[in-house]
Amino acid sequence: MPRSLRIAIGGIHIESSTFSPHLSTASDFEVTRGDALTARYAWLSPLAPWAAEIEWVPLVHARALPGGAVDAAAYDAWSAEILDGLARAGTLDGVLLDIHGAMSVVGRDDAEGDLVTAIRSVIGPEPFVSAAMDLHGNVSPVLFAGCDLLTCYRTAPHVDVWETRERAARNLVDALRRGQRPHKALVHVPVLLPGEMTSTRVEPARGLYGRIAEVEARDGVIDVAIWIGFAWADQPRCRGAVVATGTDAAAATEAARELGEQFWAAREEFTFVAPTGPMDECLDTALVAVADPARRPFFISDSGDNPGAGGADDVTFALSRLLARPEIRDGSVRAVFASLVDPEAVAQVADRSPGTPVEVPVGGRIDPRDPGPLPLAGVLEAVAEDPDGGRCVSIRVGGLSVFVTSRRMQYRQLASYARLGVAVDEVDLVVVKIGYLEPELFDAAGDWLLALTPGGVDQDLERLPYAHLVRPIFPLDRDFVADLTVATR
Numbered sequence: 367m368p369r370s371l372r373i374a375i376g377g378i379h380i381e382s383s384t385f386s387p388h389l390s391t392a393s394d395f396e397v398t399r400g401d402a403l404t405a406r407y408a409w410l411s412p413l414a415p416w417a418a419e420i421e422w423v424p425l426v427h428a429r430a431l432p433g434g435a436v437d438a439a440a441y442d443a444w445s446a447e448i449l450d451g452l453a454r455a456g457t458l459d460g461v462l463l464d465i466h467g468a469m470s471v472v473g474r475d476d477a478e479g480d481l482v483t484a485i486r487s488v489i490g491p492e493p494f495v496s497a498a499m500d501l502h503g504n505v506s507p508v509l510f511a512g513c514d515l516l517t518c519y520r521t522a523p524h525v526d527v528w529e530t531r532e533r534a535a536r537n538l539v540d541a542l543r544r545g546q547r548p549h550k551a552l553v554h555v556p557v558l559l560p561g562e563m564t565s566t567r568v569e570p571a572r573g574l575y576g577r578i579a580e581v582e583a584r585d586g587v588i589d590v591a592i593w594i595g596f597a598w599a600d601q602p603r604c605r606g607a608v609v610a611t612g613t614d615a616a617a618a619t620e621a622a623r624e625l626g627e628q629f630w631a632a633r634e635e636f637t638f639v640a641p642t643g644p645m646d647e648c649l650d651t652a653l654v655a656v657a658d659p660a661r662r663p664f665f666i667s668d669s670g671d672n673p674g675a676g677g678a679d680d681v682t683f684a685l686s687r688l689l690a691r692p693e694i695r696d697g698s699v700r701a702v703f704a705s706l707v708d709p710e711a712v713a714q715v716a717d718r719s720p721g722t723p724v725e726v727p728v729g730g731r732i733d734p735r736d737p738g739p740l741p742l743a744g745v746l747e748a749v750a751e752d753p754d755g756g757r758c759v760s761i762r763v764g765g766l767s768v769f770v771t772s773r774r775m776q777y778r779q780l781a782s783y784a785r786l787g788v789a790v791d792e793v794d795l796v797v798v799k800i801g802y803l804e805p806e807l808f809d810a811a812g813d814w815l816l817a818l819t820p821g822g823v824d825q826d827l828e829r830l831p832y833a834h835l836v837r838p839i840f841p842l843d844r845d846f847v848a849d850l851t852v853a854t855r
């Protein structure tokens with residue numbers, strides 16, 4: 367009887383901006399090992415039929431909310447743990463890498479590429495390596511060379527995260543059972559696009575990602591994946607990519623070539639998923655619009671400091687503009703600002719009774735850009751424990767509830783607002799640190815504008831000080847012929 371297949375699972379999963387002053391440290395990560403790691407994957411508990419008769423070997427998995435670059439010591443420790451686990455695992459047939467693909471580590475340009483190279487140095491060239499990634503990750507030549515299968519999400523906002531991981535695992539198992547190393551093909555697409563231009567809810571991303579099913583169904587094709595890439599790191603690997611894998615080399619090459627060309631041809635059509643403008647213009651529009659019940663609650667995305675993309679989550683610019691409005695201060699407009707991370711401010715006020723007047727500086731500690739810490743004088747409205755944000759408070763100033771959290775978090779679920787006593791459908795205006803609206807907010811919104819605010823994930827890429835990208839790249843460069851050569855190794 368042949369021995370059963372052995373597949374190790376592990377990875378480090380974070381999207382981290384080199385333009386954010388935030389430093390992602392070990393304490394920002396949720397780390398799983400052993401049974402807790404395997405319990406993450408639905409196909410392992412209970413074991414799906416296709417995953418049976420395989421020995422799944424957990425290594426270590428670390429994941430964090432997007433942030434600034436990762437502390438090198440934290441990365442080195444998990445990388446060493448993964449390598450050590452592989453060395454102790456004995457003979458392996460495969461490795462499933464559960465990664466984001468846009469991990470910036472202080473002092474490194476291609477963290478995932480380094481990781482896969484280190485993994486190969488332990489396991490050798492024989493085992494198959496399959497990577498499950500975020501479509502906002504990057505596919506460097508080194509990462510591509512080290513993997514046999516690479517795939518990524520097909521939706522943004524991402525609603526197929528677990529499907530993607532399962533597909534990466536199944537494709538790995540199928541390839542191992544066939545006993546044939548997959549053929550692979552990569553086309554780099556020289557574009558740098560903010561995620562807020564590339565929602566798969568709207569064209570052209572909807573049509574581009576919509577082609578995957580048809581191309582993947584062709585004979586000889588295993589998987590087709592399209593990476594938008596990550597715009598907020600200043601690294602040579604940052605750009606779009608298409609990877610196709612297959613049992614037939616020509617079919618994989620053709621699939622990658624075709625979708626790479628379609629992606630490139632669509633570059634001028636990517637526009638922001640919502641109307642955009644400077645914060646003050648967005649407020650002008652919103653404060654008029656809220657007179658119309660159909661447009662309430664009106665959402666404004668404070669997109670430049672979106673913690674969901676790596677922003678510090680404490681830039682006070684948008685809050686300061688809100689507080690400058692008389693309609694907000696006199697309470698004639700009911701608004702919410704969600705949120706700022708500031709554990710010191712929370713600690714200063716959270717033990718008081720709701721209803722107590724408070725005066726406390728908030729925000730601007732991690733990312734002190736203009737206007738920096740903002741003195742807030744109001745009334746303590748609510749205190750809550752949030753599973754993401756830790757201890758949180760709401761401070762009421764006129765018509766505005768300002769949410770302050772102990773840990774970086776994103777207010778993308780209605781339940782998080784409710785914890786601090788706010789029913790989103792009862793307020794006029796919500797200003798939230800987010801990019802495109804996540805599904806619950808999208809459904810709740812009467813109207814929506816994306817404010818191009820300053821921060822570590824500024825959506826206006828032309829304002830960012832890039833020095834290490836491979837040029838030319840659209841839209842920073844416009845008059846050039848793209849090299850869409852298909853790489854196969």
Ligand SMILES: [Zn+2]
Nearest residue numbers: 500501502524
């Ligand atoms: Zn993403």
